[in-house]
Amino acid sequence: MTAPAMVAEFDDVAGWTADAAEQLGCRHAIPAACRGSADPAALAWLAEACELGPGATLLDVGAGVGGPAAWAAQRFGVQPILLEPMPTAGRAAARLFGLPVITADGRRIPLRTGSVDAAWCLGVLCTVEDKAAVLREIHRVLRPGAPLGLLAVVAEGPLTALAVPEGNHFPTRPQLADLLAGTGFRLVEQVRPAGRTPRSWSRRAARVTALVTAQHRTEPAHALAARQGERFTHLFATGRIATWLVHARKEDT
Numbered sequence: 001m002t003a004p005a006m007v008a009e010f011d012d013v014a015g016w017t018a019d020a021a022e023q024l025g026c027r028h029a030i031p032a033a034c035r036g037s038a039d040p041a042a043l044a045w046l047a048e049a050c051e052l053g054p055g056a057t058l059l060d061v062g063a064g065v066g067g068p069a070a071w072a073a074q075r076f077g078v079q080p081i082l083l084e085p086m087p088t089a090g091r092a093a094a095r096l097f098g099l100p101v102i103t104a105d106g107r108r109i110p111l112r113t114g115s116v117d118a119a120w121c122l123g124v125l126c127t128v129e130d131k132a133a134v135l136r137e138i139h140r141v142l143r144p145g146a147p148l149g150l151l152a153v154v155a156e157g158p159l160t161a162l163a164v165p166e167g168n169h170f171p172t173r174p175q176l177a178d179l180l181a182g183t184g185f186r187l188v189e190q191v192r193p194a195g196r197t198p199r200s201w202s203r204r205a206a207r208v209t210a211l212v213t214a215q216h217r218t219e220p221a222h223a224l225a226a227r228q229g230e231r232f233t234h235l236f237a238t239g240r241i242a243t244w245l246v247h248a249r250k251e252d253t
């Protein structure tokens with residue numbers, strides 16, 4: 001069962017975010033809808049590493065409100081397919097960007113085997129207990145040799161006795177490497193994001209967040225999601241968790 005705080009964060013706040021982005025104007029949509037902490041530099045690294053190009057299908061697993069996929073379509077000409085289990089988030093992505101959204105779980109992807117040119121999965125694996133099941137399904141739907149881009153939040157050490165955001169299970173980097181190898185992926189490269197988000201981007205995202213807070217601060221879902229955010233911020237600030245960008249390839253079989 002999905003933790004209530006995750007429903008608040010990934011469904012309620014996702015829908016409010018899309019509403020606020022629409023109210024503030026379309027320039028706000030992509031920055032506000034990148035909800036896995038990806039910024040333009042991180043997305044560009046993933047797109048270049050995965051050699052995305054015009055017309056290629058990009059399956060975004062756990063696409064949320066669709067910001068990263070919309071960015072990749074705009075900048076690299078890919079044809080995104082979004083897969084997102086939270087219905088409000090999926091509807092928000094379809095509304096904001098007019099992209100095709102499949103409402104489904106990453107552990108059971110309703111696409112044909114070997115039918116997808118590239119996949120992204122950004123900020124998702126730490127929210128899933130059975131990470132191998134998601135990676136196996138992504139592996140199945142990718143064509144042989146196809147790239148997978150991950151934005152992974154990993155544990156830098158033991159997290160026991162710390163306040164971890166509800167429903168999150170952070171792998172360590174060695175565990176992530178083992179998971180990729182065990183599900184048929186070759187880990188090509190992994191880097192820390194540069195962390196220099198342009199102010200023009202973060203300002204637009206912050207305006208949307210401020211409007212969401214102004215409109216929904218009294219609702220229980222807002223408080224639940226805010227507590228998740230505070231726990232993330234603390235773990236990042238104290239170096240207990242960190243973000244890595246990962247490029248892997250489906251092994252040719």
Ligand SMILES: C[S@@+](CC[C@H](N)C(=O)[O-])C[C@H]1O[C@@H](n2cnc3c(N)ncnc32)[C@H](O)[C@@H]1O
Nearest residue numbers: 010034035036062063064086105106122123124
């Ligand atoms: C931190 S958000 C990231 C959203 C998006 N990838 C982005 O970067 O903006 C994590 C997303 O993973 C989705 N998710 C959680 N469990 C999932 C699963 N089993 N299969 C697919 N997506 C899942 C959540 O609904 C949420 O939208």
